[in-house]
Amino acid sequence: MRRGSIAAIAALCWSAALPAAEPAPGQVTVVLKFVKRSSAAAATLRFDPASCRVCTPVTTPLYNADNPRETVIALAVPRRRTLELRFTGPRDAIRRVLLENGDLAFRQDRDAIVVDLPPLTQNVITAAEVATHIVEPGMVLRFEHADPARRAGAYATGRFPETERLAANALEFAQREVIRELALGEEAERRDLGRIQVMGFDTNAPHNHVDTPPHIHMHLRWPRNAGTQIGHFYLGPDGLLTHNLAGVSGVPDTERRFNRGDTFTSVGPDGKGLYFHRITSEGWLEIGRPAGRSCLIRPVGDGGFQAGAIVQCAGAPARRLTVKDDIAKGMLTVATDDLVETFRYDPDNGEMSSPTMPPPATPSNYVSNEVADLPPS
Structure with a gap:
């Protein structure tokens, strides 16, 4: 694989990326999630076509x-x-009853449930997702909650990918640590390059998002998504990284394979590289600036990333990260050395319930306009 070929395609497709498909005229697709009162509830529901004679069931695989x-x-x-x-x-x-990650009003009516659906202007299909979003300057971390009770698609039967999901948990937050250390999010925001998206993989195949084999992401989503280079860093059953398949969003036949030792550079709409990824010969991960500092993410101990990760950035002390996700309690715990963060979320949809920002200051308080000092690049 020649270094930079994905970057060259991305630089050309700012205006060439294919537009998103438009909904069929006069209709949109809606996905509703009916949360059961208990796991033992035999709550199989069926749409009553008499309540909307022009509404029809969608039979696309894994949408139901x-x-x-x-x-x-x-x-x-x-x-x-x-x-x-x-x-x-x-x-x-x-x-x-959930639409996207919010509640809809509903009521009991004899042997049925009646749902109040608002007017929709576009497809609304993500209600089955269960993920928590952590938003920071220039980046968002999408943390997927792997619940065996919801397993579907490629993960419906056989061995549940628990090891790979635990490894993805650690790697997602290790990438967040690198983004902070190298000030990549602030730079993406300052230069209007888009937003860095850190993600893992779903195990419940919401709206046919089969998301297999297990992998992680850290891509720079360009404005309007045109030109976004999306890498899939695949995880083996040992919890180590194997290879990266990367392509340009919306542009067919651009996928390329990056093996261990190969460098994949993410470029912005200005054609300049913002950061690179390199899977090492051991299955570890190096992230850095094309002409600057880099960080090595290696596992805790001698195995894979399922036990946690150690982040070592040039010129900074190593940091040890471990991640625990308690789905029953809706509590995500991230330990970085002795610092412990607790993210509480709604187990039904992953929506964050922990506070995400402080209350506003009183009007008479002085508000600084100074830009915070950023770490050296």
């Missing part, structure tokens, strides 16, 4: 689901219409 946690139903509904949709099923079996 039924598991111990929830029933997920996809429908094609008329665009920009206020609807009351009826679903037949066991009385009092449902405690919430």
Whole structure:
């Protein structure tokens, strides 16, 4: 693989990237999540077509689901219409109805549930996702909660990828640590390059997002997504990285394979490299600036990343990271050396419940306009 070929394609596709597909005229797709009162509830629901004669079930694979946690139903509904949709099923079996990551009003009506659907102008399909988003300057970390009770798609049967998911947990937060240390998010924001997206992989295949084999991401999402180079850093069953498959979003036939030892550089809309990734011969991960400092992420101990990660950046002390996700409690705990962060979230959808910013200062307080000192690059 020639170094820089993905970068060259990305630089050319600012205006050439394919536009997102438009919904069918007059209709949009909606996915609703019906959260069960208990895992033992036999809350199989069915859409009552008499409540909306122009609404039709969507049969796209993995857009619908039924598991111990929830029933997920996809429908094609008329665009920009206020609807009351009826679903037949066991009385009092449902405690919430979710659209995206928010609640919809619903009520019991004899042997059915009636849901108030707001007018929709576009497809709304992500209700089955269960992920927590941590937003910082120039970046967002999307932490997926791997729940065996929701397993679907490629992970529906066989060995559940627990080792790979634990490794992804540690690597996601290790990448966040590198982004902070090298001030990559602040630079992306300052130069209007887009936003850095740190992600892992789903195990419940929401809206047919099969997300296999297990992997992690750290891509720079360009404005309007045009030109975004998306790398998939794959994890083996030993919790180590194997290779990276990267391509340009919306541009077919651009995927390239980067093996251990190969360098993959992410470039911005200005054609300049912002950072690079290199999987080492051991299956570890190096991230750095093309002409500056770099950081090595290696496992805690002699095995894979499932036990945690050590981040060693040039000119800075090594930091040890461990991650624990308690899905039942909705509590994500991240330990960086002796510093422990606790992120509380809604187990039904992953929505963060911990505070994300302080309350505003009183009007008479002085507010500094100075830019905070950034670490050297």
